Amino acid sequence: MSTLHADSAPGAKTENPLRVLVVDDEPDTAAAHAAFVNRVAGFTAAAIAGNGQQALHLLATAHQQGAPFDLVLLDMTLPDLHGIDVAKRMRGRGLTTDIIAITAVRDLAVVRSAVATGITQYLIKPFTFAVFAEKLENHRRFIASMRSTGPDASQASLDTAFSALRTASASTTLPKGLIPETLAQISEHLHAGAGTAYSATELAEELGMSRVTARRYLEYLADTRAAVKQPRHGTRGRPEYEYRSV
Secondary structure, X not given: OOEXXXXXXXXXXOOOOEEEXXXXXXXXXXXXXXXXXXXXXXXXXXXXXXXXXXHHHHXXXXXXXXXXXXXXXXXXXXXXXXXXXXXXXXXXXXOOOEEEEEEOOOOHHHHHHHHHOOOOEEEEOOOOHHHHHHHHHHHHHHHHXXXXXXXXXXXXXXXXXXXXXXXXXXXXXXXXXXXXXXXXXXXXXXXXXXXXXXXXXXXXXXXXXXXXXXXXXXXXXXXXXXXXXXXXXXXXXXXXXXXXXX
């Protein structure tokens, strides 16, 4: 087992990122997933566990120390426990940390069991960084929506929160001409800006693309509520819009 601390994890981009526990028995795969986590703004790979028992121990210890993990990336085929058993034991011990299942298993019965244990999202191996990043972005939006509802959630606020987790893969839903990798790049840049608002021109200059291209992706993010669009005040002539992460 190797452990990464949030204050020293490479690639951590925010002051208080969501702490992720990566669980996988293949060291190279675990390291690759941790590196993926650290590439997504707002997340840090805080620890790695090589099996189910280690994962449960890390989760319990973090909870006792008052610094619980925010998310578990859980491999389903571990050497000691099945991922679903890990999830069941977590819930049985009162550990409510959200889980994203990562597996090469496509058996629908396993998927149904995963959902029944409270696993919120499912990643099928192999996957690209763009798909991986989308799952984390979905989770981040879900957490943000849940935290903004207050103690008494309305039906509308719950629908908004859970809709973030139901977002289909960008590779199948993007409008013609939009590329998942470019969308992930722009989305990550917005989140890395820690609330900074960009115009299409500013974003295009920073990422080395045309203003028209940047604007198309920004408009898509705004339409899908992955970014906030608002008029920029104080500009003359045609109104200019700016975009920031949610």
